[in-house]
Amino acid sequence: MPALTSLREGLKAGQVRALAKAISLAENDPGAGERLVAELGPPATPAFVLGITGATGVGKSTLIKALIEEALKSGRRVGVLAVDPSSPLSGGALLGDRFRMVLPDVSPDRLFIRSLSSRGHEGGTSRGLGVGIRLLRHAGYDVVLVETTGAGQCEFDVVRVVDLVCLLLAEGFGDELQAMKSGLMELADVLVINKCRRPGTEHLRRDLESHVAHSSRFAHFGLLPPPVLLTDGLSGEGVPELWQRLATLHQDAAYRTASGRKRQHLARYAALTTVLDRLKGRLLARLGDLPINGDPTAGLENQIRQWLLEACRVEEKEKR
Amino acid sequence: MSTSPVRILVAKVGLDGHDRGAKFIAQALRDRGYEVIYTGIRRTPDEVVNMAITEDVQFLGISSLSGGHRLLCPKVAELLQARGAGDIVVFAGGIIPAGDIPALHAAGVRAVFGPGTTVDQIVAFLKETRAGSDVAA
Numbered sequence: 001m002p003a004l005t006s007l008r009e010g011l012k013a014g015q016v017r018a019l020a021k022a023i024s025l026a027e028n029d030p031g032a033g034e035r036l037v038a039e040l041g042p043p044a045t046p047a048f049v050l051g052i053t054g055a056t057g058v059g060k061s062t063l064i065k066a067l068i069e070e071a072l073k074s075g076r077r078v079g080v081l082a083v084d085p086s087s088p089l090s091g092g093a094l095l096g097d098r099f100r101m102v103l104p105d106v107s108p109d110r111l112f113i114r115s116l117s118s119r120g121h122e123g124g125t126s127r128g129l130g131v132g133i134r135l136l137r138h139a140g141y142d143v144v145l146v147e148t149t150g151a152g153q154c155e156f157d158v159v160r161v162v163d164l165v166c167l168l169l170a171e172g173f174g175d176e177l178q179a180m181k182s183g184l185m186e187l188a189d190v191l192v193i194n195k196c197r198r199p200g201t202e203h204l205r206r207d208l209e210s211h212v213a214h215s216s217r218f219a220h221f222g223l224l225p226p227p228v229l230l231t232d233g234l235s236g237e238g239v240p241e242l243w244q245r246l247a248t249l250h251q252d253a254a255y256r257t258a259s260g261r262k263r264q265h266l267a268r269y270a271a272l273t274t275v276l277d278r279l280k281g282r283l284l285a286r287l288g289d290l291p292i293n294g295d296p297t298a299g300l301e302n303q304i305r306q307w308l309l310e311a312c313r314v315e316e317k318e319k320r
Numbered sequence: 321m322s323t324s325p326v327r328i329l330v331a332k333v334g335l336d337g338h339d340r341g342a343k344f345i346a347q348a349l350r351d352r353g354y355e356v357i358y359t360g361i362r363r364t365p366d367e368v369v370n371m372a373i374t375e376d377v378q379f380l381g382i383s384s385l386s387g388g389h390r391l392l393c394p395k396v397a398e399l400l401q402a403r404g405a406g407d408i409v410v411f412a413g414g415i416i417p418a419g420d421i422p423a424l425h426a427a428g429v430r431a432v433f434g435p436g437t438t439v440d441q442i443v444a445f446l447k448e449t450r451a452g453s454d455v456a457a
Binding site for chain 2: 016017019020021023024027028086087089090091092093094095096098099102104107108112113114115117119285287288
């Protein structure tokens with residue numbers, strides 16, 4: 001790890017490599033990352049931070065590529081943070097989002113893409129994400145796109161760190177009752193039916209619009225019901241309209257107040273769970289070091305005791 | 321920091337579209353606890369170096385099966401140096417004739433893995449390199 005002073009200087013000089021190293025610091029040592037961004041102060045320019053979430057394979061990365069192109073067209077500098085899950089078996093990860101966001105002629109100065117492993121965090125994001133967003137903003141990226149892990153119902157942490165959340169759905173999602181369930185569905189600012197050229201899209205649109213129009217959940221918390229938009233990320237169909245709609249919502253002061261209310265509710269929830277999360281990444285990094293007894297039919301009690309002891313050792317170290 | 325996962329970019333450079341090996345290695349290293357980013361096929365040296373820098377990887381592994389290694393591997397190593405990222409360790413694998421290996425080493429490719437290499441051998445290389453040893457495979 002480079003000395004903090006050279007990291008600070010590199011950030012000040014706008015070096016891409018320093019930014020990348022600073023994001024690593026936020027991932028590896030969230031406390032140190034927090035201290036670093038606190039020192040940097042507030043970013044000089046306003047930014048638009050957008051979260052893209054939805055199930056595995058629904059087209060998040062591909063839609064993000066299309067949104068990047070829209071943002072670049074309007075002269076913005078774009079930062080992307082794309083989270084993929086870490087393995088509960090090895091702690092490793094295959095980070096495959098940027099694979100679909102290839103824009104060969106755009107330099108990192110205008111488009112900075114960074115893949116993050118969730119490192120055991122289960123809310124669809126990673127612990128370093130919030131600091132990563134602030135680092136990108138500080139470096140002058142005025143559009144920041146966040147891609148969550150594949151997300152269904154419980155992975156809603158992204159809502160806390162972005163301005164707006166797009167929930168991507170596609171034909172096959174299910175009926176109105178699925179839309180009535182708690183979690184992500186009640187927190188998204190915009191519902192997007194992606195892969196909209198598939199048959200079944202219109203049916204889903206009717207179900208979602210009917211749900212949005214008749215549900216009391218939005219009004220109860222002072223929220224505005226989300227619009228339902230159609231896109232096809234691969235061909236770009238509907239993407240300029242989505243981008244426009246998002247930009248308009250982002251500028252809307254009344255909407256901001258309403259979504260601030262949502263954030264208050266979520267912050268209360270988050271405050272209670274932060275403590276538990278803190279240790280998780282550290283513990284997961286030890287996963288591969290803890291041997292598993294070769295005999296799968298042997299009782300697990302002894303092994304579990306040893307693993308717990310190791311976990312306690314890490315916890316003790318963290319406390320100090 | 322010893323408890324931080326090691327990050328590796330697995331890259332396909334040039335027109336070579338054979339990526340079964342690259343995907344195999346990417347998954348094998350994931351299963352050994354590494355954070356692996358895969359570039360996809362047909363990337364330019366410039367793109368690969370940009371990815372290595374923005375992803376802040378410690379290693380960059382280039383998979384080459386169709387003969388472009390003599391040109392492309394040195395180019396990647398050279399660009400990394402030029403961008404102040406010469407500390408990122410470059411290694412290569414695939415179909416690379418033994419006679420080409422000394423020139424690749426001289427160009428800054430730390431290790432070359434041919435057919436028959438085991439995942440254990442690659443992991444041993446990664447661990448030795450991390451530990452500061454300069455043992456080449």
